[in-house]
Amino acid sequence: MSEPLVFTKARTGSSVIRRAPLLAVSPARRQALAMTLAGLGLAGPAIVFLLGLFLLPAVAVIFVALTDWQFGAVSFSFVGLDNYRELFADATFRVSLVNTAVYVLIVVPGTTLTGLAIALLIESGNSCRSFYRAIHFLPFMATITTMAIVWEALLHPTMGLVNQLFAAAGLPTANWLRNENTVLPVLGLIGIWQNLGYAMVLFLAGLKRIPQDLYDAADVDGADLWIDRLRTITLPLLGPVSVFVVIVVSLKALESFDAVKVLTQGGPGHASEVLLYTLYRESFEYLRAGYGAAIAVVLLGLVVSLTLINTLIMDRKVHYQ
Amino acid sequence: MSATTSGSMSTLAGIFRHAVLLLTGALLLFPFLWMVSLSLKAPGEIFHTSFFWPAQFYGIENYGKALTEAPLLRYLFNGFVVCALILALQVVLCAPCAYALAKLRFLGRDLIFAVVLAGLIMPHQVLSLPLFIIGYKFDILNTYTALILPYAVSPFGIFLFRQFFKTIPDDVVHAARLDGLSELAIVWKVMMPMSLPAIIAFSIFSVVGHWNDLFWPLIAVRDQSLMPPPLGILAFKNEEAGSDYGPLMAASTLVMLPLIIAFLVGQRWFVEGLIQGAVKQ
Amino acid sequence: MASVSIQCISKDYGQTPVLRSVSLSIADGEFLTLLGPSGCGKSTLLRILAGLEVQDVGSISIGGRVVDGVRPKRRDIAMVFQSYALYPHMSVAANMALPLRMYRLSAFQRLPFLGRLLRGAAQITADIDMEVSRTANSLGIGHLLSRKPGQLSGGQRQRVAVGRAMVRHPAVFLLDEPLSNLDAKLRVQMRAEIKELHRRLGGTFVYVTHDQAEAMTLSDRVAVMLDGELLQVAPPQGIYSDPANRRVAEFIGSPKINMIDVVVRERGLIDVAGATLAIDSDIPTGTPLSLGIRPEALCLADHPGQGILTGSVRMVEHMGSDLFVHLDLAGADQPLIARLLAERASRIAPGQRLHLGVRADRVLLFTRDGQRLRREADLVCRCVTPLREVAG
Numbered sequence: 003m004s005e006p007l008v009f010t011k012a013r014t015g016s017s018v019i020r021r022a023p024l025l026a027v028s029p030a031r032r033q034a035l036a037m038t039l040a041g042l043g044l045a046g047p048a049i050v051f052l053l054g055l056f057l058l059p060a061v062a063v064i065f066v067a068l069t070d071w072q073f074g075a076v077s078f079s080f081v082g083l084d085n086y087r088e089l090f091a092d093a094t095f096r097v098s099l100v101n102t103a104v105y106v107l108i109v110v111p112g113t114t115l116t117g118l119a120i121a122l123l124i125e126s127g128n129s130c131r132s133f134y135r136a137i138h139f140l141p142f143m144a145t146i147t148t149m150a151i152v153w154e155a156l157l158h159p160t161m162g163l164v165n166q167l168f169a170a171a172g173l174p175t176a177n178w179l180r181n182e183n184t185v186l187p188v189l190g191l192i193g194i195w196q197n198l199g200y201a202m203v204l205f206l207a208g209l210k211r212i213p214q215d216l217y218d219a220a221d222v223d224g225a226d227l228w229i230d231r232l233r234t235i236t237l238p239l240l241g242p243v244s245v246f247v248v249i250v251v252s253l254k255a256l257e258s259f260d261a262v263k264v265l266t267q268g269g270p271g272h273a274s275e276v277l278l279y280t281l282y283r284e285s286f287e288y289l290r291a292g293y294g295a296a297i298a299v300v301l302l303g304l305v306v307s308l309t310l311i312n313t314l315i316m317d318r319k320v321h322y323q
Numbered sequence: 324m325s326a327t328t329s330g331s332m333s334t335l336a337g338i339f340r341h342a343v344l345l346l347t348g349a350l351l352l353f354p355f356l357w358m359v360s361l362s363l364k365a366p367g368e369i370f371h372t373s374f375f376w377p378a379q380f381y382g383i384e385n386y387g388k389a390l391t392e393a394p395l396l397r398y399l400f401n402g403f404v405v406c407a408l409i410l411a412l413q414v415v416l417c418a419p420c421a422y423a424l425a426k427l428r429f430l431g432r433d434l435i436f437a438v439v440l441a442g443l444i445m446p447h448q449v450l451s452l453p454l455f456i457i458g459y460k461f462d463i464l465n466t467y468t469a470l471i472l473p474y475a476v477s478p479f480g481i482f483l484f485r486q487f488f489k490t491i492p493d494d495v496v497h498a499a500r501l502d503g504l505s506e507l508a509i510v511w512k513v514m515m516p517m518s519l520p521a522i523i524a525f526s527i528f529s530v531v532g533h534w535n536d537l538f539w540p541l542i543a544v545r546d547q548s549l550m551p552p553p554l555g556i557l558a559f560k561n562e563e564a565g566s567d568y569g570p571l572m573a574a575s576t577l578v579m580l581p582l583i584i585a586f587l588v589g590q591r592w593f594v595e596g597l598i599q600g601a602v603k604q
Numbered sequence: 605m606a607s608v609s610i611q612c613i614s615k616d617y618g619q620t621p622v623l624r625s626v627s628l629s630i631a632d633g634e635f636l637t638l639l640g641p642s643g644c645g646k647s648t649l650l651r652i653l654a655g656l657e658v659q660d661v662g663s664i665s666i667g668g669r670v671v672d673g674v675r676p677k678r679r680d681i682a683m684v685f686q687s688y689a690l691y692p693h694m695s696v697a698a699n700m701a702l703p704l705r706m707y708r709l710s711a712f713q714r715l716p717f718l719g720r721l722l723r724g725a726a727q728i729t730a731d732i733d734m735e736v737s738r739t740a741n742s743l744g745i746g747h748l749l750s751r752k753p754g755q756l757s758g759g760q761r762q763r764v765a766v767g768r769a770m771v772r773h774p775a776v777f778l779l780d781e782p783l784s785n786l787d788a789k790l791r792v793q794m795r796a797e798i799k800e801l802h803r804r805l806g807g808t809f810v811y812v813t814h815d816q817a818e819a820m821t822l823s824d825r826v827a828v829m830l831d832g833e834l835l836q837v838a839p840p841q842g843i844y845s846d847p848a849n850r851r852v853a854e855f856i857g858s859p860k861i862n863m864i865d866v867v868v869r870e871r872g873l874i875d876v877a878g879a880t881l882a883i884d885s886d887i888p889t890g891t892p893l894s895l896g897i898r899p900e901a902l903c904l905a906d907h908p909g910q911g912i913l914t915g916s917v918r919m920v921e922h923m924g925s926d927l928f929v930h931l932d933l934a935g936a937d938q939p940l941i942a943r944l945l946a947e948r949a950s951r952i953a954p955g956q957r958l959h960l961g962v963r964a965d966r967v968l969l970f971t972r973d974g975q976r977l978r979r980e981a982d983l984v985c986r987c988v989t990p991l992r993e994v995a996g
Contacts, residue, residue, distance in 0.1 A: 041429030048420035059453035147553035224706030
């Protein structure tokens with residue numbers, strides 16, 4: 003038992019001797035080596051997880067999308083771009099793509115404009131700022147799953163508060179979530195309700211960054227009515243923030259899933275089928291891994307291009323800061 | 324406001340501001356109030372009156388039912404465990420990496436940062452399919468591990484900490500090295516205590532996100548005893564299969580309560596955290 | 605062109621008073637500087653003049669017209685801000701044109717695209733463009749008109765800010781520390797340009813600064829402010845050599861004026877650190893006084909004697925042409941600082957004993973509560989004759 007131990011010690015000793023030539027290397031090189039070891043040592047664990055949990059899965063998705071693999075199947079074969087061909091020939095997927103676009107087009111302008119208006123209103127006075135900020139922000143951090151159930155109760159066709167109020171006011175009522183024409187706008191409204199506070203907070207941060215000096219200069223220069231101040235200073239200087247808000251809210255809208263899952267399951271028909279829900283159903287309900295992966299790749303492409311657009315615009319607007 | 328705006332004009336503008344903000348605020352808060360209101364109403368009353376205040380206080384029955392008919396406490400417990408472990412793992416893994424990226428110059432640093440940025444723009448749902456396969460291969464589906472592991476590292480956390488560490492002067496690091504601290508000790512004993520705002524902001528970002536997440540738990544666990552709150556609520560709703568909204572709303576209120584309390588206590592941090600979170604690029 | 609009258613202006617921020625009953629008249633075409641350390645209320649006073657803030661008490665007139673409650677744009681003023689406050693999203697031309705557009709075009713004519721079609725708008729816009737380019741050329745920034753402020757250097761931005769103020773031909777120019785964001789070399793150059801600009805335009809300039817050199821070189825008169833109070837208004841030389849009280853004397857001048865607490869020994873004589881100085885006999889025996897001696901009012905002496913201060917050198921600061929000698933006097937807690945010509949005093953070293961004569965005509969007397977005692981020829985200098993020639 004003791005002999006191997008001695009052997010190990012001897013090896014350790016020899017390795018120390020072998021390290022001696024390193025001392026001959028210039029001190030700068032040695033320090034650089036030590037830095038690299040420290041850096042890799044500190045970043046290593048995170049990088050391993052990043053590669054394993056983000057990059058490899060991303061590569062895997064792209065790979066799986068080229069196969070006809072199904073969950074549980076023992077074998078699979080490469081089918082090239084067949085999944086994509088099938089995808090874009092599939093009426094359901096096309097509907098899902100269009101629905102997602104419509105949903106984004108409802109949520110993004112609605113969220114951005116109301117968020118901006120509320121941020122401007124809050125910032126236009128000094129009283130109760132944090133109170134208003136808090137109440138408008140609350141929906142954004144709410145659990146959508148539970149809030150969707152509340153919305154379901156509110157929108158209940160016969161007994162929901164919305165229809166009761168509409169009926170009392172003499173307005174047309176509807177089975178909001180079971181009607182092909184209303185379901186997407188209603189989901190869009192819920193999306194606006196949810197994300198408005200987020201846009202507002204971002205705009206508030208943007209407004210804070212506008213120097214008071216500029217408003218003073220505008221006062222002296224004669225742009226002292228609120229509409230002139232808005233036009234000459236506030237809106238132009240919020241430009242970069244607005245681009246950012248639009249992109250971030252678009253990403254949020256692209257990735258919306260919970261409300262659809264809880265409220266409509268993509269129905270009625272496929273009227274509220276959105277990309278992420280289609281992805282979920284194809285992959286995990288129908289277990290068509292290859293097909294689902296192709297949808298994931300499409301979604302990934304959309305998200306990455308939006309982010310790149312954002313980065314490009316932000317780079318161009320640097321001189322604003 | 325311009326100081327020279329006449330008094331009556333600014334009073335009028337002030338009234339308008341409060342009126343509009345109170346109205347929009349009320350509209351936004353209405354679903355929350357409605358949720359609490361329904362959780363206190365008897366089954367027969369729920370849809371027959373549009374008033375907030377229950378005619379007959381039915382809260383005890385509803386909340387009792389929510390707590391007994393569904394393992395609601397179990398869901399909440401799962402939520403706490405999962406969120407806490409995710410956050411702990413994320414901080415432990417992200418902080419040293421962020422420090423290396425912010426303060427050390429070494430071969431491959433730019434490549435590592437590129438990997439972080441790539442992870443940052445990746446929507447997690449897109450990766451669910453391979454993650455599911457990994458979970459299946461390692462036979463960890465339907466365990467806490469399946470809920471926690473995919474989020475063990477947060478590219479956003481690395482990014483945020485790196486940004487914050489960069490604002491700490493290099494001299495602090497040099498001084499710590501002269502005092503004999505190892506690089507890892509510098510991370511935990513020097514950088515982290517100085518980065519409390521970033522840590523709090525990130526914690527909020529992380530906990531809110533994972534407490535509310537439905538997509539991944541839906542895929543990763545089947546067992547009721549492992550479900551986090553949103554998935555549990557969904558299961559409860561499907562079981563009830565009707566419109567017995569009282570207990571459902573009671574359960575929803577209980578699920579939302581921790582977040583709302585945390586929000587009201589640390590409102591400033593929430594908003595700061597979200598702004599930090601927004602400044603991804 | 606207009607005179608400015610400030611009457612009894614007071615302002616508080618909550619419990620903190622920032623301005624305490626400030627009154628000041630500025631003549632038409634005058635260059636007046638508000639000088640004081642940061643937080644003294646000078647910027648607040650300027651902002652009240654501009655109409656950006658409202659005074660609690662008091663009244664402002666510009667050109668004989670009371671402007672209290674009048675919006676900034678109707679006060680016939682223009683302002684140059686410390687940060688320049690250029691609109692970062694507009695070109696230099698648009699920045700300079702903005703005030704003219706706001707004054708000359710109606711709200712409808714200012715509408716994007718549509719406004720251009722309205723009657724008269726095109727002509728007015730063309731006029732504005734012409735005036736802008738004329739003003740820009742006169743400031744040497746004509747070639748920068750299409751740039752954005754972010755693409756300009758500090759000095760260029762400063763010129764654009766001045767140009768934006770000039771283009772309207774206001775009666776009064778308000779300048780809030782306009783040079784403080786420039787580097788030292790550029791600051792001296794822009795200082796000269798502002799002086800030249802004032803000469804050329806002939807308008808009334810109110811200039812806020814904490815920099816004594818700027819105040820001294822630019823102004824017709826300087827108004828010294830401390831802690832929200834106006835302490836003295838006088839031409840630059842008067843502020844320096846004839847301060848109204850101890851606070852002004854101590855604020856103006858670098859290095860700071862030497863202040864020595866003394867007591868009148870007997871009529872006409874006071875003791876200073878073991879030496880005796882002769883003063884005016886009016887002040888009764890036993891009166892406590894403060895003696896203010898500017899560093900350059902001291903001159904080298906060969907040996908001790910009446911009116912000669914003696915001490916040991918604590919340190920010597922070489923400033924090139926001059927040097928500052930810090931001298932420890934017996935019984936004084938502060939060292940005395942003397943400004944001596946370097947060529948006459950090159951061999952002074954720390955630890956050495958040194959004799960310094962006091963130039964009588966430059967000594968200032970204050971009561972212990974800081975009031976100035978104004979008497980000419982109070983003191984008789986006892987400088988040894990050859991050294992007096994040196995000092996002269």
